Amino acid sequence: MDHFCIVTNTSKDREMEMTMHIKDYLEKHGKKCVIAEKLSGAVKEHRVERDFLSDIPENSECIIVLGGDGTMLQAARSAAYLDIPLIGVNLGTLGYLAEVEKSGVDDALRRLLAGDYEIEDRMMLYGDGCDKHDYALNDIIVTRRSALSTINFDVYVNNLFLCNYHADGIVISTPTGSTGYSMSAGGPIVEPSGSMILVTPICPHTINARSMVLAADTKISVVIREGRDGSNQEAVAYFDGSGQIDMNTGDRIEIERSDKTTKIIRLNRVSFLEVLGKKFDK
Structure with missing residues (x-):
């Protein structure tokens, strides 16, 4: 070098x-x-x-x-x-x-x-929504913009409807990010060199919500729905807690494994x- x-x-x-x-x-x-x-x-x-x-x-x-x-x-x-x-x-x-x-x-x-x-390759995520896109090494978090309300959103896996959540948000994480916000939200800890995607709801208003571990080639979509009273909902997608995409009712963000990786020198x-x-x- x-x-x-x-x-x-x-x-x-x-x-x-x-x-x-x-x-x-x-x-x-x-x-x-x-x-x-x-x-x-x-x-x-x-x-x-x-x-x-x-x-x-x-x-x-x-x-x-x-x-x-x-x-x-x-x-x-x-x-x-x-x-x-x-x-x-x-x-x-x-x-x-x-x-x-x-x-x-x-x-x-x-x-x-x-x-x-040695150089260790870490998988990254790619998120695309609202005419913007970005990458994340740890996680992409979709959460409420207001501090006092939950958000209503649907989750699709490989274009198939999975479930609807009323929650503070959802964490889509890589193995590297499993020890970050995902862990705080109740997600599993995963060895960082693994290849998989973790999906963990944040404070869901249901008793049967669980974190999911999905294959690395899975595509996950999060769609912001109307509020309980039919009102517009405002949400934000954060990339590693830094970059962000503002979202509203009807907006969708699609998240999948990136073709790029982070190379960590060990x-x-x-x-x-x-x-x-x-x-x-x-």
Whole structure:
């Protein structure tokens, strides 16, 4: 690898000390390195906003993400268009995606430059609705826009009606996202290298709603219906908690496995179950 890009959560590296340390290290070893800054304006083109897209050079061979899992998710959505692998430096609490700790940065950089690493492909989701589309590594969540009401919506699987929900929303998740909002909503925990789609309603107003595990090639449609009094309903589809599509009664979003993946660089031999165990101990 010769060309690197650093994506930094500036709220966690306020003085850019770690960012500049990594940049200096790479340049002292003869590598090219640029720092991407989060954009304030939207870059849409029938998509929702890309967070870092225009600041990540297309010739980058590795994106080093400084922050936590949230920053990794934002960078992953941008990198999906560029097919560039990512590695995360954890500046927050224990995470699942950002595996390099601050104390191990120099060793991680040494191993990167020596080619001592593996690349793990993670499946992503693609969502298309209301003339917009986007990608998600963790999940696509359709939820109410108002804080005081549930939403009425239908769910279709492979164009066949599955069920109707009155709920706070629904989480459509990848295995990577199974430890996020999906888990909080009662969904199962899945090994992140798996290939499947998880569907979990959020606080449904029924006693028989369960999370579902579906094949990776399943297409899921969520259609916003009228309110109980026939009124227009306002909802929002969130992509990894960042990009969003506004929805109203009659709108539909179709979600399926993306043809793009997120490439995660792995240096450590720590298993997913070990990280999960540490999380449970907290």
